[in-house]
Structures are given as structure tokens and as C-alpha cells.
Amino acid sequence: MSASTTPGTSAVPGAATERSDRPDSVLRSSALMAAGSLVSRATGFVRSAVVAAALGAGVAADGYAVGNTVPTIVYTLLLGGALNAVFVPELVKAAQRHPDGGAAYTDRLLTVCTAALLLITAGAVCAAPLIVAAYTGYHGAQAATTIAFARYCLPQIFFLGLFTLLGQVLNARGRFGAMMWAPVLNNVVVIAVFGLYLTAVGTGGTLTAGETELLGWGTTAGIAAQTLALLPSLRAARLRWRPRFDWRGSGLSRPLRSAGWLVLLVLTNQLAYWVVTRLATTAGQNAAAEGADGGAGFTAYGNAYLLWAVPHGIVTVSLVTALMPRMSRAAADGDTAGLRRDVSHALRTSAAAVVPAACVLGAVAGPVMAVVFQHGRTGADDIALMSRTLTAFAPGLVAFSGQYVLARTFYALSDTRTPFLLNLVIAALNAGLSAVAFLLLPARWAVTGMAGAYSVALFVGWAVTACVLRRRLPAAPRRGLWRSPSLRALVRLLAAALPAASLGHLAAARTSFLGPPAALVAGTGAVVAVFALLARPLRLTEVEAAFTAVLRARRRRRT
Numbered sequence: 001m002s003a004s005t006t007p008g009t010s011a012v013p014g015a016a017t018e019r020s021d022r023p024d025s026v027l028r029s030s031a032l033m034a035a036g037s038l039v040s041r042a043t044g045f046v047r048s049a050v051v052a053a054a055l056g057a058g059v060a061a062d063g064y065a066v067g068n069t070v071p072t073i074v075y076t077l078l079l080g081g082a083l084n085a086v087f088v089p090e091l092v093k094a095a096q097r098h099p100d101g102g103a104a105y106t107d108r109l110l111t112v113c114t115a116a117l118l119l120i121t122a123g124a125v126c127a128a129p130l131i132v133a134a135y136t137g138y139h140g141a142q143a144a145t146t147i148a149f150a151r152y153c154l155p156q157i158f159f160l161g162l163f164t165l166l167g168q169v170l171n172a173r174g175r176f177g178a179m180m181w182a183p184v185l186n187n188v189v190v191i192a193v194f195g196l197y198l199t200a201v202g203t204g205g206t207l208t209a210g211e212t213e214l215l216g217w218g219t220t221a222g223i224a225a226q227t228l229a230l231l232p233s234l235r236a237a238r239l240r241w242r243p244r245f246d247w248r249g250s251g252l253s254r255p256l257r258s259a260g261w262l263v264l265l266v267l268t269n270q271l272a273y274w275v276v277t278r279l280a281t282t283a284g285q286n287a288a289a290e291g292a293d294g295g296a297g298f299t300a301y302g303n304a305y306l307l308w309a310v311p312h313g314i315v316t317v318s319l320v321t322a323l324m325p326r327m328s329r330a331a332a333d334g335d336t337a338g339l340r341r342d343v344s345h346a347l348r349t350s351a352a353a354v355v356p357a358a359c360v361l362g363a364v365a366g367p368v369m370a371v372v373f374q375h376g377r378t379g380a381d382d383i384a385l386m387s388r389t390l391t392a393f394a395p396g397l398v399a400f401s402g403q404y405v406l407a408r409t410f411y412a413l414s415d416t417r418t419p420f421l422l423n424l425v426i427a428a429l430n431a432g433l434s435a436v437a438f439l440l441l442p443a444r445w446a447v448t449g450m451a452g453a454y455s456v457a458l459f460v461g462w463a464v465t466a467c468v469l470r471r472r473l474p475a476a477p478r479r480g481l482w483r484s485p486s487l488r489a490l491v492r493l494l495a496a497a498l499p500a501a502s503l504g505h506l507a508a509a510r511t512s513f514l515g516p517p518a519a520l521v522a523g524t525g526a527v528v529a530v531f532a533l534l535a536r537p538l539r540l541t542e543v544e545a546a547f548t549a550v551l552r553a554r555r556r557r558r559t
Contacts, residue, residue, distance in 0.1 A: 041313060043191070047190050067216065074131065303372075304390040307361065363502075403465060409473075425460060430454050531543055
């Protein structure tokens with residue numbers, strides 16, 4: 001299921017990647033991925049709503065959330081970050097430089113990574129009690145349920161890794177859609193499993209061993225289905241993976257060294273995440289003891305994060321994924337000016353969507369939380385607590401997106417050491433400020449403070465990363481910082497953000513008596529209207545272009 005081009009067939013991958021270099025091709029690829037991500041997120045909301053209806057937002061939901069998050073933590077910690085960041089640049093170089101179009105190199109890289117996935121998965125299943133104990137302070141029945149969930153969910157590590165491996169191979173060959181659309185099937189499977197649980201059991205009572213097993217294995221089945229969904233695209237791309245174990249002298253040492261820095265980067269992130277998880281689960285238990293059993297623990301933090309990351313996944317990830325092969329080729333060819341143009345384009349284009357999205361999330365946090373999560377065992381009091389966390393997350397979305405673009409630029413340069421060192425700033429601030437929030441704030445407000453801490457950490461880290469990258473990719477002729485097109489565009493967007501968020505919040509509040517859906521629509525509409533009105537006076541070029549494209553599309557449909 002990998003590149004099986006025989007000698008003399010390297011033109012196949014080359015053609016795919018060359019086509020993806022054209023601006024119109026990049027836009028089409030970005031649009032395809034954005035559409036897939038949008039559908040995936042939409043079905044993800046339905047999935048989250050069904051899970052919330054079944055488990056609520058209290059300690060039972062925390063047990064499932066931790067158990068289902070552990071596989072992603074372990075996978076990302078040991079291998080996931082390396083696969084996402086190293087694969088595309090290395091495969092692009094192999095396709096350019098190897099006589100067989102990089103087929104043998106790809107086979108070897110897939111083989112060594114798959115072997116590592118099998119070993120990691122087996123070890124993680126055996127160590128489930130230790131892993132859960134490391135991330136929580138649970139005891140008794142709560143600990144037993146969380147460990148059971150973890151054991152049923154930990155096999156996801158293998159499927160997550162295989163999905164990333166094969167998806168990155170497809171991306172390197174200019175085929176981007178499958179990796180963004182496949183998670184839809186994952187969501188459908190999990191919705192069906194939890195729907196079955198709700199039909200058979202309802203929303204009350206404590207989870208039995210059989211119900212825990214159903215929900216745990218059902219969630220893992222979703223990840224397996226997501227991986228299998230790549231097979232049609234792999235066949236269409238004529239990718240055939242033939243395992244190869246002749247690793248010595250094959251050039252794998254370079255990506256493995258780069259991966260080592262990424263493992264360290266992920267380790268620092270997970271140390272910070274470990275701090276947040278321990279503090280959030282403890283805050284949830286403390287809030288429950290004070291009479292607030294939902295909306296103040298780890299589930300609240302996770303649910304708010306889920307909604308918060310949606311615009312980033314739809315816009316920034318799609319855009320940068322489409323640009324990554326071109327950026328990698330520019331870096332390999334020493335085309336600093338071309339790489340700089342791509343980075344500036346990615347920053348300006350993503351910010352034009354992400355800044356308004358952050359305003360929407362901040363303005364309508366309550367209504368959007370209610371629409372997605374206020375079902376079954378999740379009530380209005382839980383939503384009120386969780387919406388504060390989303391509001392605290394909202395400003396950090398801008399920095400989160402910008403940091404992602406800049407980090408991928410370093411990866412295109414085959415530099416994973418610098419992002420690791422820069423990420424230490426974010427991880428340390430996130431952990432430290434989260435601890436301060438936990439110690440100083442009441443239990444009901446602790447996770448809100450932790451979300452705000454992450455936003456602050458992201459902005460500081462983004463600023464430091466931008467300064468370092470500017471030295472790495474200096475403009476010619478050298479321009480002052482304030483003459484940067486990306487920075488000027490961001491400042492103009494932020495000038496529009498304050499009135500947009502304020503009017504959006506006012507519109508949502510004034511229409512709240514009509515119900516959460518109406519308040520959500522009113523608040524979102526107000527934010528969009530303000531940006532539309534200010535696009536021309538503030539010279540928000542990318543925003544104006546987006547509105548123009550939408551209007552043209554509507555006119556074409558009418559005609």
C-alpha cells in the first residue's frame with residue numbers, strides 16, 4: 001500500500017506533485033480538504049452530542065474521555081508528531097532524487113514505522129493501569145472503569161499510526177482529500193455505537209462492564225474504519241507497499257534523527273498536557289464535592305477544546321497540508337523567496353478566516369455549547385460552566401493557527417530541532433500558568449483559567465517563533481518588522497475583531513429568549529456583518545476576496 005513504482009516510473013509521483021504546485025491546484029486541494037474537514041467536524045459535533053447525551057459531563061464522562069484520549073497521547077508522544085512532520089519533506093526529496101521515484105525508500109520507511117507501531121501498541125495495552133494512574137488521581141470504581149476504557153481504546157494507536165503513515169504518503173503524491181474525509185466514517189461508527197447504547201440502556205445508571213466494553217471497542221472500531229477508508233485512494237494512486245527490512249545504509253537515519261527532536265517536542269507538550277489533565281480531573285472532583293458535578297472538569301476542557309479547534313482544522317490544516325509539498329521543494333531547492341511567499345500567503349489566508357472564527361466562538365460560546373452538548377444528561381448548568389472555558393480559549397485560536405504555519409515552515413526546511421526549542425516556551429508557560437489558575441481560582445473556574453493560560457502561552461510562543469523564523473528567512477531587501485505584509489494584515493484584522501465580537505455577543509444575548517439556535521445564528525451573523533462592512537475600509541484583502549467569491553458562487557447558482 002505504498003509507492004511501488006518500478007525503476008523508470010518516477011514520473012507518476014512527480015506529475016502529481018508538480019500539478020499540486022500550481023496556485024489553482026493548491027486552492028482546489030485546500031478547498032477539497034476544507035470540505036472534508038467541515039463534514040468531519042459536523043459529524044464530530046453529532047458524535048460529541050450523542051456521547052454527551054449518553055454519559056453527561058460528570059465523572060463518568062471524564063473516565064471515558066481519559067480512556068479514549070490515552071491512545072492519542074501515547075501515539076503522539078512516541079511516534080505521531082514525527083510521522084506528521086517528517087514524512088512529507090522526506091518523501092518529496094526521495095521522489096526527486098531517487099531513480100525509482102522513492103519507491104524503495106517509502107517501503108522501508110513504512111516498514112520501520114509499522115513495526116514500531118505494533119511494539120508500542122502492545123506495550124501500551126499491557127501498561128494501561130500505569131498510564132491511567134499517571135494522568136489521573138482516580139481510585140476504586142472510577143479508576144477501574146477508566147482503565148477498562150483505556151484497554152479497549154489503546155489498540156487505536158496502531159490504526160492511528162497506520163492512518164497517518166498512509167495519509168502522508170498520499171499527501172506527498174499530491175492526493176489530499178482522503179485523509180480529510182476518512183474521519184467522517186469514524187464519526188458515523190461511533191455515533192451508531194452510542195446510539196445503540198442510548199436505545200438499549202438510556203441515559204441513567206452506572207456503566208456496567210458490558211456497557212463499558214461496548215463503548216470502548218466501538219470507539220476503536222471507528223478508528224479502524226477510518227484507516228480502511230484510505231484503501232480506495234491508495235488503489236487509485238497505484239500504491240503497493242512491499243515490506244522491506246534492508247534498512248542499513250538506506251538513508252533512514254536522517255528522518256529518524258529529525259524524528260528524535262519531534263519526540264522530544266511531543267514529550268514536552270505531553271508533560272504540559274499531563275499537568276493540565278491532572279489539574280482538570282482534580283478540579284472536576286473538587287467541583288463535584290461542592291455540588292457542581294458537570295462542566296467543571298476534564299470533560300469541560302476537552303469539549304471546549306474540541307469546538308475551539310474546528311476553524312483551525314478546517315482552514316489552516318487544509319491550507320498548509322496542500323502547501324507543504326511545494327514548501328518542501330522550495331526549501332530543498334534553496335528557493336528562500338518562494339518559501340517566504342508561501343508562508344506569508346498561508347498566514348494571511350488562514351488569519352482571514354481564523355480571526356472572525358475566534359470572534360464567533362467568543363461571542364456565542366454559550367449558544368454553541370448548548371446546541372452541541374445540551375442533550376440527555378448534560379444540562380443548562382453544565383453548559384454555563386463549559387461556555388466560560390470556550391470563551392477563554394477563543395483568543396488563543398489566532399496564535400494557535402499562526403504557530404502551526406510557522407512550525408511547518410521549519411519542518412519544510414528539515415529542521416525539527418528549532419521547533420522543539422521554541423515549543424519549550426509554550427509548554428512551560430501552559431503548565432505553569434495552568435497550575436497558578438488551579439491554585440488561585442475556585443474549583444468551578446479552574447478549567448476556565450487553564451484555557452486562558454493556554455491562550456497566553458500560545459501568543460507568547462507565536463511571537464518568539466516569528467522572530468526566530470524571520471532571521472532564518474530574511475526579506476531581500478531587508479524590511480522592518482512593521483512592514484511585514486502578514487503582520488499588517490493581522491493588525492487590520494484585529495482592529496475589526498473587537499467591534500465584531502462585541503456586537504456578536506450583544507446580538508446573541510438579545511435573542512437568547514428565542515433559544516440557543518437562534519442566538520447562535522444572530523451572534524454569528526452580527527460578527528460576519530461587521531467584517532463584511534469593515535473589509536474595504538480596513539483593506540482586509542483576503543476577507544473581501546472571500547466575500548466576493550461567495551457572492552459570485554451564489555450568482556452562478558441562481559443563473
